[in-house]
Amino acid sequence: MADKVIFAMYDDDDKLMDGAKHLVANKVKVSDVYSPMPLHGIDSIIGVEPTRLAITAFMYGLTGTMLAIIGIRYMMIIDWPMNIGGKPNFSLKENMLSFVPIFFEFTVLCAAHGMAITYLIRNKTLPGMPPRNPDPRTTDDKFVMEIKTSDNAHVSEKDLSKLIKDTGFIEIEEKSIL
Amino acid sequence: MNYKISDKAKKVTLGVAIVGLVLLVIGFFQQKEFVYANKIDDHSVEIKYNGHADQDAQNALKESITSKLTGYDIEIHDANHGHNEHATNDDSHGHHGPTFLWNIHFKHAENHSSLIGSHESGADILIDKVNNGEISFFDNGFRRFWSNLLVNGFFFFGIALGALFYLALHYATESGWGVVLLRIFEGIMSAMPIGIGVLLVVFLAGSFGAHHIYPWMDSDLLDPNSSHFDPIIYGKKAYLNLPFFWIRVVAYFTTFYLFLKWFKKKSKEQDEIGGTESHFKMYRRGALFLVFFAVFSSTMSWDFIMSIDTHWFSTLFGWYVFSGIWLSGMIMVMMITLYLRKGGFLPNVNESHIHDVGKWMFALSFLWSYLWFSQFMLIWYSNIPEEVIYFTERIENYKLLFFGTFIVNFFFPMVFFMSRDTKRSAGFLIVIGLIIFIGHWFDVFNMVMPGTLFDQWEIGLLEIGMFLMFLGVFVYTVLNAISKSPLLQKNHPFLEESKHHEY
Secondary structure, three states: OOOEEEEEEEEOOOHHHHHHHHHHHHOOOOOEEEOOOOOOOHHHHHHHHOHHHHHHHHHHHHHHHHHHHHHHHHHHHOOOOOOOOOOOOOHHHHHHHHHHHHHHHHHHHHHHHHHHHHHHHOOOOOOOOOOOOOOOHHHHHOEEEEEEEEHHHOOOOOHHHHHHHHOOOOOEEEEEOO | OOOOOOOOHHHHHHHHHHOOOOOHHHHHOOOOOEEEEEEEOOOOEEEEEEEOOOOHHHHHHHHHHHHHHHHOEEHHHHHHHHHHHHHHHHHOOOOOOOOOOEEEEEEEEEEEHHHOOOOOOHHHHHHHHHHOOEEEEOOOOOOOHHHHHHHHHHHHHHHHHHHHHHHHHHOOOOOOOOOOHHHHHHHHHOOOOHHHHHHHHHHHHHHOOOOOOOHHHHHHHHHHOOOOOEEEEEEHHOOOOOHHHHHHHHHHHHHHHHHHHHHHHHHHHHHHHOOHHHHHHHHHHHHHHHHHHHHHHHHHHHOOHHHHHOOOOOOOOOHHHHHHHHHHHHHHHHHHHHHHHHOOOOOOOOOHHHHHHHHHHHHHHHHHOOOOOOOOHHHHHHHHHHHHHHHHHHHHOOHHHHHHHHHHHHHHHHHHOOOOOOOHHHHHHHHHHHHHHHHHHHHHHHHHHHHHHHOOOOOOOOHHHHHHHHHHHHHHHHHHHOOOOOOOOOOOOOHHHHOOOOO
């Protein structure tokens, strides 16, 4: 059976929020929302799971720290011990403190880039990828709510369209996905 | 809603203070000052003492050494004699050299020990007796007492000042979120007179020569004809001299105190008459306070703390001390807020307010760690003798405390306050908050003690007792001050915003 997607468009974020609350209260699953700006609290209304981006940030940061330690150990201790200001240059442990800024910078570099790239991949918004938003106006001043019929098999089509009608959209569009 | 200090809170805070006082008294009479002994060889020992000892006390010590080493034929030489030039050069931390330095020689010591069948030489026995405190001084200079008074006075003064600073910042930036907490800030800053009083006592005693925490107060060091003449301190006397010091001290304390009084008066006035007039007055006065504070917080930390190690200086020191002050103030705000909220006195304080104060604790811990590490690493790395002596002393004699303080104050907040949920959980906030609160007390300890007690510090009953006493009295004063006015500034123009604060 072909899956249908319903896009309901709103001209006000409060209307969308109230509509989403109304739908969720009637056990309709809203799969996504497109908005030109962040809508605080929408994720908990439509039941988006908390992002795991922070966990990836930690992992990228840890990777960065490790790489920095390994790299500096090779460059500054093993391959060519550098004597800077008479600091001990033969052991990483004793010279650790002078490398802390580098560890820090590299950690931040890896965490930030890793996070940004993960975010783009996860959202399928890497440069050159086809746009996912249903209507270019959602980058301007309109808000769109996306509802999939396959998510809402427990609600009859009639009830669903009635519930959506109650939310006060300004435009509605249906698309079939194969 | 009005808060009235409960009998239980009274009993607990004053009880802690009394327990502290008892411990303090016991610790005070228990304290001995250790004399330091270095072995030169089996026949000779070097005895060193850094504190305050007049000729009579020195003779008494010599007698005690002779009487406790019966059977040995010993000879005591004054090794300091004629080495004054050496002593001042060697002594780059800005203090006198050792008060005395003796060489003790054992005549025929080996014969003797073989006679009595001991494997130890006389030198070893003497060192044992010195190390276990059998041969020691009673501290007639009270330097441990005075140093502790300075540590606690400054720490608790700093908490009150941190609260006052944040209050002024809140007004100057016209923030809305914290309005429901402002009375707590007011309560904490009301305890400032405790710190001011104690610090004044310490400075007065120093000015009259009762202690030698501040070496530059000693006129001997500034006299070119004296054998103790210190050219570096002499070069700083345009700034570090008693009259100018007292002018500054009076300026700091009166400025802070007058602003404190004024803010409290205006906020009471606002409760009565309402409107925005007093708000805008406080807004302007808050900005003015920040101007004063920007200068005074730096110079104050130079005067009170940095000048203990008179030869040493660090341009970052003021910021470093300030970040510690601000953070300790915020922890205190958090503790009092959680306490009052648990009692149901703060119906308008929601999770988001707690979360925000938690964020401040988290962020300020990073500010403090950043400044601590910047100061440490640059000096450690460049390794300039006159600068690095400050850290050499701390690493040699306070290693665990010095690095431990940093690790606790950095890693605990980082690991435990990173997550959003822990910043909203009272349990986490109280446990981690208390740990870093004590950590920052040790930070002040680390700033003061190495310059006053050198390697002779101790965490004993005296230290613990005095901390508890100050803590009890401080918290009692804060709760008492909070009971005196309603817990809500009911006419603050941003009150509604604060009530609905989210995130």
